[in-house]
Amino acid sequence: MLTVKNLKVNYGQIEAIKEVSFEVPEGKIVTLIGANGAGKTTTLRAISGLEKASGGTITFKGKDITNQEAHQLVPLGISHVPEGRKIFPTLTVYENLEIAGWTIKDKKIVKQRMEEVFTAFPRIRERISQLGGTLSGGEQQMLAVGRAMVTGGEILLLDEPSMGLAPVLVDEIFERIVALNKMGRTILLVEQNAAEALEIADFAYVLEVGYTKYSGPAKVMKADPRVREAYLGV
Amino acid sequence: MGSTLAQQIINVLQLGSIYALIALGYTMVYGIVRLINFAHGDFFMVGAYVAYAVFYAFNAYIGAGSPLAFLALAIAMIGGAAIAMLSNQLAYKPLRYKPKLSSLVTAIGVSMFLEYFFSAFPLIGPSQRGFPEILPKQMYTIFGAEISNYVILDLAVAATLMVGLTFLIQKTSLGRAMRAVSQDKDAAKLMGINVESIITATFLIGGAFAGAAGLLAGLTYPRIQPYMGILPGLKAFIAAVVGGIGNVPGAMLGAYILALADNINDTYISQFSNLLAFLILIAILLIRPTGILGEKTADKI
Numbered sequence: 001m002l003t004v005k006n007l008k009v010n011y012g013q014i015e016a017i018k019e020v021s022f023e024v025p026e027g028k029i030v031t032l033i034g035a036n037g038a039g040k041t042t043t044l045r046a047i048s049g050l051e052k053a054s055g056g057t058i059t060f061k062g063k064d065i066t067n068q069e070a071h072q073l074v075p076l077g078i079s080h081v082p083e084g085r086k087i088f089p090t091l092t093v094y095e096n097l098e099i100a101g102w103t104i105k106d107k108k109i110v111k112q113r114m115e116e117v118f119t120a121f122p123r124i125r126e127r128i129s130q131l132g133g134t135l136s137g138g139e140q141q142m143l144a145v146g147r148a149m150v151t152g153g154e155i156l157l158l159d160e161p162s163m164g165l166a167p168v169l170v171d172e173i174f175e176r177i178v179a180l181n182k183m184g185r186t187i188l189l190v191e192q193n194a195a196e197a198l199e200i201a202d203f204a205y206v207l208e209v210g211y212t213k214y215s216g217p218a219k220v221m222k223a224d225p226r227v228r229e230a231y232l233g234v
Numbered sequence: 235m236g237s238t239l240a241q242q243i244i245n246v247l248q249l250g251s252i253y254a255l256i257a258l259g260y261t262m263v264y265g266i267v268r269l270i271n272f273a274h275g276d277f278f279m280v281g282a283y284v285a286y287a288v289f290y291a292f293n294a295y296i297g298a299g300s301p302l303a304f305l306a307l308a309i310a311m312i313g314g315a316a317i318a319m320l321s322n323q324l325a326y327k328p329l330r331y332k333p334k335l336s337s338l339v340t341a342i343g344v345s346m347f348l349e350y351f352f353s354a355f356p357l358i359g360p361s362q363r364g365f366p367e368i369l370p371k372q373m374y375t376i377f378g379a380e381i382s383n384y385v386i387l388d389l390a391v392a393a394t395l396m397v398g399l400t401f402l403i404q405k406t407s408l409g410r411a412m413r414a415v416s417q418d419k420d421a422a423k424l425m426g427i428n429v430e431s432i433i434t435a436t437f438l439i440g441g442a443f444a445g446a447a448g449l450l451a452g453l454t455y456p457r458i459q460p461y462m463g464i465l466p467g468l469k470a471f472i473a474a475v476v477g478g479i480g481n482v483p484g485a486m487l488g489a490y491i492l493a494l495a496d497n498i499n500d501t502y503i504s505q506f507s508n509l510l511a512f513l514i515l516i517a518i519l520l521i522r523p524t525g526i527l528g529e530k531t532a533d534k535i
Contacts, residue, residue: 050420074426086421088414099410103426151426 001026001061001186002047002155008055009039009046016042018210019056024155024203029177029187031197031218033231034207040190041083043207044157047188048080049073060155075103079153083160085144089133093124096132096143100150110150117146120176138169145176155186162193174200194231198222206231240379242497248385248454250493251392255447256470257477257485258399259318259440265416265480266436267330269337273321273344275467277314277441280348281448282365282458283358284313289366303369307391307449314445315438317348322437327430345467352460365456368449388450395443396486402439403482412436416480465508469496472515478528487526 002024009017017039024030032040045051047058049070058066065073070080088096097117101110118125121142127135135143141161148156158177162170170193178200181187191197198204201218206227214227221227256278263271288306289298296302325344329337353360372383403409414422415432422429451466452458470485473492477484492511499510518525 048424050423069428070420070423071426071428074424080424082420082424086418086424088417088421090417091410091413095410099407099414099427100425102407102411147425151424 002188003059004043004047004056005059006056007043007046007053007058009042009051010054015210017046020207020210020212021056022205022212022215024186024188026186027181027184028202029181029189029200030203030205031189031191031194031201032205032207033191033194033197033227034213035231036192037209038207039210040207041159044080044082044159044188044190048078048157050080050082071103074151074153077152077154078157079148079151079155080157081144081148081159081161083163085137085140087132087135087140087143089131091132092129093127093132093135093143094129097124097146097150100147104152109152113150113152117149120149120179121146137164138166138173141165141169141173142176145173145180149180153185155188156180157188157190159190160192161189162191162196170196194227198232240377242501244379244381244385246490246493246497248388248493249496250490251388252447252451252454253466253470253473253492254486254489255392255395255443255450256466257473257489258396258482259444260471261474261477261479261482261485262412262436262440264474265482266412266433267326267337268334269326269341270471270479271321271326271440272338272341272467272471273348274318274440274444275463275465275470276345276348277318277321277444277463278448278451278466279352279458279460279463280317281310281314281445282452282462283352283448284445285310285368285449285452286363286365286458289368293366298366298368298370300369303387303453306368307446310445310449311442312445314448315442318437318441318444319434322434327433345463349460349464358460360460362457362459365452365458367456368453384450384454388454391446391450395446399439399443399482408432408435469508469511472511474525476514476518476525478525481525481527484525484527 005021007017007020020039020043032043034040042051046053049068053066057064060076060078091099097114098110104110123139124142124146127139132143161173161177165173174196177187177189189197189201198218198221204218204221205215206213214224256274260271260274263269285306288309289302292302292305321344325340326337329340352358369383369387374381403412411427411432414425415427415429419429469492470489473488474485476491477488495510495514499508503509
């Protein structure tokens with residue numbers, strides 16, 4: 001469904017991504033793991049159009065989407081839940097969800113998807129008229145995933161959904177990710193919490209300083225001594 | 235004394251309304267692109283000239299009166315919006331993701347360009363012109379104060395536009411998108427919002443408000459010239475800072491505070507014109523740099 005080939009991204013003089021290639025088959029969960037600065041976030045930002053690629057190609061559903069504007073990719077079916085969640089702090093929870101339906105003409109669909117979010121995250125329904133900035137980290141993460149559910153992407157790019165969350169909440173978020181996948185969404189997951197990510201993923205790619213280093217089925221990668229030593233701490 | 239006080243209050247409200255219309259554009263543009271658009275006062279000047287031109291173009295057919303005044307208002311708003319949009323497209327957009335100082339210096343350049351272009355343009359020229367009575371002036375006496383229909387027009391137009399803007403920002407999807415873009419551009423893009431078109435809309439609204447203020451100021455203080463935007467622009471900028479730059483209700487509040495300060499200044503210490511306005515700016519920057527209603531620390535310009 002999504003193919004990234006020899007992707008290269010520069011920040012000014014610095015090469016953040018030197019050569020990253022991977023594939024996300026439809027209906028699967030693929031995870032990118034790697035240390036800080038490996039280029040995981042930049043890869044996601046390039047896919048969703050927030051960064052310009054200086055080389056390589058990104059193909060989505062057979063269409064070349066390299067360097068398209070971010071807002072044009074949303075209606076094509078790419079939903080990106082960014083690092084740090086990026087909830088609009090002075091919009092209410094309701095408005096945060098409503099605005100995620102910006103590109104959807106039929107507002108009934110937006111309402112219906114918002115209901116789905118409330119069913120998935122009852123906590124969000126309770127907070128509906130609160131300002132986004134007043135939510136706890138876990139609630140913000142739920143809201144961020146909720147927004148992606150409203151935009152309705154066929155592929156979900158999730159950047160560090162477990163960051164800064166208590167272990168209980170991490171489990172809850174990961175359960176939701178698996179549930180969303182079961183409902184038919186393809187998932188590209190970036191995680192520092194490699195153990196949890198490998199647990200739910202079908203395939204894994206290891207990024208190191210701007211390159212794809214190893215790749216394979218998540219089960220195999222989990223057993224790979226190089227991965228175990230570097231990322232699983234065993 | 236009572237009647238004098240009433241008169242002064244009316245003067246403050248009237249001047250404050252004009253400042254508010256200009257200050258809103260300043261604060262909205264700052265809120266959305268973090269740019270102090272120093273050319274904004276000149277959009278106000280353009281609005282005044284457009285209204286002037288409308289009068290002479292249509293006076294022979296329609297004649298002075300309410301219909302002509304509203305036609306002039308509408309076209310002045312379109313003129314203000316058009317010049318604001320052009321400035322954004324030609325001058326600010328190419329510098330959007332460049333260092334902020336570049337846009338700031340460019341804004342000063344746009345401001346000077348408009349002033350000198352209008353001065354040098356043969357049909358306009360640098361000299362002061364009397365502003366026509368688009369609406370025949372009528373005087374009423376209420377509570378011992380002399381009120382002209384211009385006062386009523388100024389207050390009514392400003393109030394309508396301010397209420398309309400508040401509704402737009404709080405209740406419509408465009409307003410929601412404007413708030414989202416002002417808070418986080420990347421997140422807004424990921425919601426599918428075309429950030430550039432929201433920025434354009436903001437410039438259009440801000441420019442239209444400045445254009446409306448240009449017509450009202452022309453009617454009320456009936457002289458116009460190409461540099462007429464500098465001082466009101468500066469006052470509106472101070473008003474926006476006093477209220478909290480980027481904050482819409484703050485700009486309205488700041489505008490009336492500034493008008494009050496100007497009024498007191500001209501009544502009691504008229505030998506030091508504008509002293510109070512700048513003292514207020516200095517005081518607010520020292521005591522509460524985020525402004526009265528501002529919360530977040532503003533970025534350095």
